[in-house]
Amino acid sequence: MPAAKFDPAKDVPDLTGKIILITGGTAGIGAATLIALASHNASHLLFTGRNAAAAASTISSVHAISPSTPITFFPCDLSSLSSVSSTASSLLTTLPHLDILLCNAGIMALPPSLSPDGYEIQFATNHLGHALLIKKLLPLLRKSPDPRVVLVSSEAFRGAPAEGILFDTLKTPQDMPLGRFRRYAQSKLANLLYARELERRALGVLSFSVTPGVVNTAMVREASLLDKAVAYLTNRVQSVEEGTWNLLWAVGVGRNEVEGGAFYGPVGVKNETGTRARRDESVAERLWEWTEGELERWM
Incomplete structure (x- = not known):
């Protein structure tokens, strides 16, 4: 749909009866999506994030509508597998079922650094944290008559390393030329491939x-002048409202x-x-197996 x-x-x-969980709902398109959903009669909207004050603002905006x-x-730091596991446990004891899990939260173009668990920070946050949340919430999703998992990726996946995902160095900061963009692209490729593998393996869950698209959120507004110029010269930068449409x-x-x-893509x-x-099935299969191995101790 154009x-x-x-x-x-x-x-x-109308979303009557639907229980919907969105990660990263305290700002940007996550918060705007929740606000847009407020008028569609969902049974329960839930969201995660790290900023309780911003969360209160999102809730106020939803209730205003x-x-x-x-x-x-639900407070959650997706870069920390301990935090994700704790949040998932709370959700498992709170919800009767879950209809839609929208994995929206993410970070972009950060300097080289590691997550609390020792993974490259963008891959840890954008892929691994979401993968653990999905795995732990599958029992709730399978209680829904129409469960779905939506992962927010990006056209930036095209900028990932030629191999796709540098598995051997994911437990390092992966410092490299143009590294902050290539690491981000790698994590967005992982989102795309993981959704494909999840569809193939988690039978019954769409x-x-x-x-x-490229959206005028804080990620863009607070970028360096060079990064902002690249964003505006190479893309049509959309409003936050437009950024919610594909979600x-x-x-x-x-x-x-x-x-x-x-x-x-939109819409x-x-x-x-x-x-x-992106087309190499062996990369997607290796991502799945690598992720399963890394998350085994959290299950």
Whole structure:
């Protein structure tokens, strides 16, 4: 559905009975997506983030639109597997089921550094933390009559290393030329590939990935002048409202109107172009096996 024809007020269906969890709901398109969903009658909106004050602002904004919409914040630092595990445990004891898990949170173009568990920080946050959350919440998802997992990727995946994912150095800062962008691209490729493998392996749970496009969030506004110039010269930078549209489409699209494992650009446009690493099934399979091994002790 072309962006010009997408109208969230009309094209997102009634969500009565749906329990929806969004990661990274304290700011940017995560918060804006929650606010947009407020008028669609979800049974319960839940979100994660690291900033309790910002979370309170998101809740106030949702209730300004729909005072009766239940919305709950769960503190979670996706870079820390201990934090993710604790949050998942709380969700497992709180919810009767989970219909939609929207893995939206992310970090971008950071200097070389490691997560609390010793992984490259962008890969830890954007991929590994989400993978653990998904794995631990699968029992809740399988209680839903129509479960889905949506991972937010990016066209930036094209900038990943030629091999796709540098598995042998994921437990280092991966300092390299243009490293902060290549590390980000690597993590976004992982989101895309993991959604594809999850669709293939987690039978009964619809899984796919989307990109919101380049959005004028704090990630762009607070970037360096050089990074900001590159963003504006090479992309159409969208408003935050426009940035929510592909996520809202992913939440509301009918099961028979979306292909499991596929990658969708704004709005609901299937994207099959890309790099050799994106098409290489062995990279996706290795990512799955590597992730399973790293998360085994947390399950």
